[in-house]
Amino acid sequence: MIWYTLRRLGVAALLLLVICALTFVIFYVMPDDPAQQACGKACGPERIAQIRDTLGLDRPLYHQFGSYLVGVFAGRTYGTGALSVHCGFPCLGFSFQTNEPVWRLLVTRLPVSVSIAIGAAVLWLVVGVTAGVISALRRGSLWDRAAMAAALGGISLPIYLTALLFQYVLVIKLGWLPHPHAVSLFVDPLAWVQSMIMPWTTLALLYAGLYARLARGEMVESLGRDFVRTARAKGLPERTVVLRHALRPAMTPVVTVFGMDLGALLGGALITESVYGLPGVGKLASDAINSADQPVILGVTLFAAGFIVLANVAVDLVYALLDPRVRHAT
Amino acid sequence: MASRTRTASLGASLILGLIAVAGCGGAHGGAADSQAAGTHRGGTLHVLSTIDLEHLDPARAYVTSTQDVVRLVYRTLTTYAAAPGRAGSSIVPDLATDTGTPSDGAKTWTFHLKEGLKYEDGRAITAADIRYGVERTFAPELPEGPPYARTWLAGGASYQGPYKGGDLAAIATPDDRTIVFTLNRPVADFGSAAALPMFAPVPKDKDTGVGYDSRPFSSGPYKIDTFEPKKQLTLVRNESWDQKTDDVRKALPDRIEIDLNLDGSVVDQRMIAAQGEDANAVAFEPIGPASVAQVQTDPTLRARLITGESENTRFLSLNTRRGQLGNVKVRQAIAYAIDKDALRLTRGGPIAGDLATTILPPSVAGHVDGDPYPSKDGKGDPDKARQLLAEAGVAGGIDLTLDAPATNGGKAQAEAIQSSLAKVGIRVAVNEVSGSSYWSTVGNTAQEHDMVIDGWTPDWPGASTYLPIVLDGRAITKQGNNNRAQYDSSAVNSRFDQIAALPDANAANAAYGQLDGQIMADAPVVPFLWDKAAILVGPNVVGAYGHVGYVGRLDLVSLGLRG
Amino acid sequence: MRAPSTRAAPLRALLLRTRSVGTRSVLANRATTVSLVAILVLLVAALAAPVLTALAGTSPTAFDTGALDANLGGLPRGGFGGISSAHWLGVEPGSGRDLFARILYGTRVSLLIALAATAVSVVLGTVLGLVAGFFGGWADAVIGRVMDLLMSFPSLIFMIALMSVAPAANRELLLVAVLGFFGWPYAGRIVRGQAMSLSRREFVEAARALGANRRTLLFGEVLPNLAGPVLVVATLSIPACVATEAGLSFLGVGVRPPTPSWGQLIAQAVPWYAADPLYFLLPGALLFGTVLAFNVLGDAVRDALDPRGGGR
């Protein structure tokens, strides 16, 4: 198991390296000369040449990528002499726009994304899975039909549309909620909830629909399994049959998918954060893209990919723990 | 990377697609006219901004929005008067005792510092600190600032900044309170240029190179408490600042919180609702078109709407070096065809400003009224345009490519231009350029297309940093080009030289006004809007007026809160 | 399923992975019929957009500032977004362009991109999934790794970034390529699994024993049996592509003006959502309805083809 974990982590690291290289090539090669962008409007050719030199843009691409990688693992120093700046581990470079270390930007934005992701996840997991399991138990009932129709509706609703509707109705028309803004849970819990409730609900509407369908499907399948029949044949109470024998196998795939969705969201709910103007990692990404801030784009992409890849590893391990067939497999 | 990026504030504003061109400025004389309103000290002023602050470092601050803010934090040799309307365009002393003394035919300028000037840590501000501040602008690592020091100071062409090159001989500090600049040419306007942030003091021991950007050392009434780029800048009182040395800044609130990078419609809605803390808030940017209706139909909201004049003209540059645009008749046809009213409507209608008919806006001295390409209500004259195209031999229509910033506002303007030109058979393809790289792209003659959505604000009031920069053919450079029309008329060029030699500023301004008309006849650019800014302020805010030096934004140094 | 690492991924995979939930009985055939009719109507309307706008006497690009009140910031005159006999669904604030025409043309663009992107991802996914699942070993390892890689990308961020630096020319084609490229692993994974189990079926061995070559085995024996899963993947991929295209255009990196698309219309409506709610509600409702209709249809197809009849 330890070997397996290490190996999965190794593969994950390799995956991140490839993602890093691809992203690096695309965003450092395709757009206009970064030196020209960095220079601003009052900029002559000789000045651009100077900047190219400082940024190392004259060196071959693999050299630039190499320096970048070294920076990620060991930190690096930009420029020379009095103006040199050291960028400590893990160095993802400095924002073209704000000159802040990208890593610090990411870390300061993370709490907002985490607030959004965790809150939404709790909401959709509780609502979606409960609805799906009840639907599976009452297959064909009015509840089942209503819940599944609602789930399909939730899945079909684009996030930005939900977000706009919420803002229009709850904030503008009814005035029940303030415009969302970033507040720390530890500073003002009430304002935190007030600000987060719309993003949570927006994301949860989509995911609850997905999870209700997933949970229902898995539960229906699980209820049809032979071992559930065995459990009934033993004379176990129906509650035990459902909760112990049917629910547990049904939840294994739900848990694994959940891990990956959560991983993806921790890397930034781009649209939700942008529409609600919440300064999370997703908003950072969309701002960086708008301003062609390559170091930040690269940093966010890697950061988010890191979450996804790590979630994949975590999910595999959890899966192995949940399913004895995998755990004891040879 | 030890670097940063461009200047203009384009990238940030999704809603307005501002064509804010950096500017600053001044003219001689005129004392600060202190505002009557609001003498209550205290409270927290909130500023809600849809854009970011680009470069607080005085060597790099070249965007009007940033200059409006940094005036709270550091002081310069001279500065704008804190006054509404055109009074705001006069230059007044700040750190210096006057607006500078020229000698040697305006090739040498001497400034004396006031007494009792202190930094936030209580130490004295010295002339050497100002010299160091100016020298920093030569460092290639800090590239974004205005070019004037580099082009004017003697020996500046080869100087690499204080990090590599030691001191610049062209700046002398005979004592701690005297600074002398030696120029390589006569510059009558140098006292106005000294209002630029680059003439702020930077203590050498506090200089952290590129890192200085995130926390410049305070010489003004406020110092930086926290700064999270794209999120928030918090200013608190600098107790070492002495009101007696400063005629410009009021420093009424105890604390100023500037929220950055907010959504435009959210800011509008918050300012309209003005609940809670928002009563003590002001918007930083003009209201969006979508909020105009709500404000205009509500008298209490209208009372909270502050309209400020600017010196910004928006125009369409026609690249005279490309294809059919070399033909003056084609350019004139375009000038006739453009529906200026539709263009203004994309920005919110009359509230966004007046339809422009000349390059120099009315707020700039020297402006002469005129409209060489008239049409009813500014909606364009397609018949006249078609006639001119026929005369040019291209009645069958032509294809042109328009460079436009990839912002909602930029796209809307591009579509309006597309629509008006389509009526006369000119097919326009739009080349969207990412907002942040817009100016560097259109400023690169190899990347510029046929037409550019353009505009200009002078770096200080007056025509001298206007027409010569935008339309002098000899100023065309491969990169960082400001003459997007690539207009190169020897008659106009020699006229620029003649005017520059005029000793009298008023005569020069009048001459620029005449020249404006002469250039307009050639139609290298099609002006369509003289900007105004309509900004909402909270009910609890006093002392609000739009400042012409900051393209109509509120003058932050005068704002206060009701007690 | 191969290694646990190949188990599913985020959103779209989840959609596709979700077992048939038996909406055939749940939503009844009526919902499917309504969806099918709605989609057909939409397709016809999109195809006939030039005719329909000609009938309405409007064009998607012509400004009509007369329909706007300049003093109110360019808000449409009259209530309800300027709905009038000249402008059936009102006009766009700030420009006065006809919304009916813009939405129709937007439908054309959005559907075209979604259908083409689906075609690209399904064809790519089917061929690569088939090869990986059938041959296993080396081919499977390579294709499987590429799929893992693509599914580990924060694809939305990456797509946006890619679209924002990509050249301005031919945005529609670019969108199709990007959506198709990031979409194929989802189809590929499903096809791979099916192909893998099919290739172990004895009829494939029988064909081999009779001397069939690899190409025949792949395309003659295995591929016909993939029609069901591929159709399901395709019907479920269309709404995902519609939504993603709209999302990208919403974020301003999709099609370029003056070409309208649903996402772009909604994006342009964002600043106006308080002043002129109809402006975002109309394209928004259409987008929602279309995605919903395709999802209902996808469920129905899956139920009809699911051999397990999961919904019974």
Added chain:
Amino acid sequence: MTVLLEARDLVMEFPVRHALTRRVVGRVAAVNGVSLRIRSGETLGLVGESGCGKSTTGRLLTRLLTPTSGSVHFAGRDLATLSERALRPVRRELQIIFQDPFSSLNPRKTVRQILSAPYRYQRVAEREPVERQLARVGLLPEHADRYPHEFSGGQAQRIGIARALALRPRLVVCDEPVSALDVSVQAQILNLLKDLQEELALSYLFVAHDLGAVRQLCDRIAVMYLGTVVETADRDTLFAGPAHPYTKALLAAVPIPDPARERARPRVPLTGDLPSPLDPPTGCPFNTRCPKAADRCRVERPVLRAHATGHDVACHYPEETTR
């Protein structure tokens, strides 16, 4: 009788992967040194319990699997080393019938397509109309345009047989052809196979675990245990006097539909479980369960050698033949 096919020392190893890591953690020899000989016109039965390697052997002989080592001589060539392309003509003479009649028919094809496919694959002219092929296996012409799922298991298996015979092979490997069928249908298929053998002069390798069916159809029988052949003999010799303890136990375990005999018969002929093929015992593979295993059996692996004429046994202490 001439030898039609001869397999020598066939070994088939499969990699064993860890379920979680997919790493190869070992190799399992599903077939471990099998030598067989099929004479023309005869039916060789290959029996054994699940996991003994009998189906793998069937697939090795038809080169649906490529052996790790060993040779398969058929029609004058070694099939084990031929390329797919070179194999194609050989396949006309060597066919296979599968266990699961439905799995072996492509559900998307009609019977007509299925039965004409062999000619297409071999790029030869259609020798026989589909209707004739159907008639041979007892189906009707109108069955030609139906899909497999419209047939019963027995009918589907008849289609599978017809397909295997389309190219007129000389040898057909029947891989448990009746195991998935009901007893009444089994009888029909066994009868059909016997009829076809006479009609078309076929040779069969009949792979099965059902000793009754094997006895019904086969001339000679090979018994497999854990990847090796432990005994070969002609049918009557084997059933009358099995020499290998495993064969004996296997025969003893078959329930007989006769209440009196069954009640009298001692139960439980073998104790213990089949050893894991991953970790086979040293010496004789059967030594862990053999009632007469001695020390030698745990060390030395017995080879297949003649016990009597035409009766080979791989045992150190074979039973005395009681006939």
Added chain:
Amino acid sequence: MSLLEVSELSVVFGNGVRAVDRLSFDLDRGSTLCVVGESGSGKSVTSLAILGLLPGAEVSGRITFDGVNLVAARPAELRALRGERIAIVFQDALSALNPYYQVGFQIAEAYRAHRRVPMAQARRVAVRMLERVGIPDPERRAREYPHQFSGGMRQRVMIAMALCLEPELLIADEPTTALDVTVQAQILGLLDELRRETGTSVLFVTHDMGVVAGLADEVLVMRGGRAVERGPVDRVFAEPAEPYTRALLACVPRIDRPVPDRLATVPPMEATR
């Protein structure tokens, strides 16, 4: 009185298929009844119907177990009977055992469903049962999961689970069909031994006439959901009254008689109903 009396039992599935059609039989205490038939004969459905484990099917007629009509019984009554007095062993032990729980737990759980005892005690019962069904090292193996067992061992676990409460009736639904002959012989031997020890009545469902011969006191031959023939095992094998029974016996290739040239075949079922 018989322990189990089935009369006029019919089972109709939701799709209209009549799996069991007016079936009647009874089973005495301590005796073994073998229900034999080919696939689709309704033999397994009958066994599930007795336990009320056919959700969604319409069951009519009477199933009287020790005087109680199970068809009309309330769910709670039925649940009290399941496991405690009527237990079942399924064909496919791998899918019938829950892969997520240790086998010891699954047996203990069955025990605790009817006996209010602490878990530890139920665990001890489970270990004892595993030992009794011939699983070596039962302490350790009780903590293992179903997939760690061989097919025969898994079926032993199922038997241990079924017999842990000493039911009066054991239903064995093709318990050896998936097993090899030598393992089948082991399991049949085990069942026979346990039956003798406990005196449990057994309803044994199979398709294999040979198995029937070794196990049954009585035989019930089913075809198409109906009873074809019923009687004591010796009589049915010696003098089958029905042509179908005769054919079923004749079509099986046997190893104890001379090899026939052709096997007898079963005449097709008349299209009745």
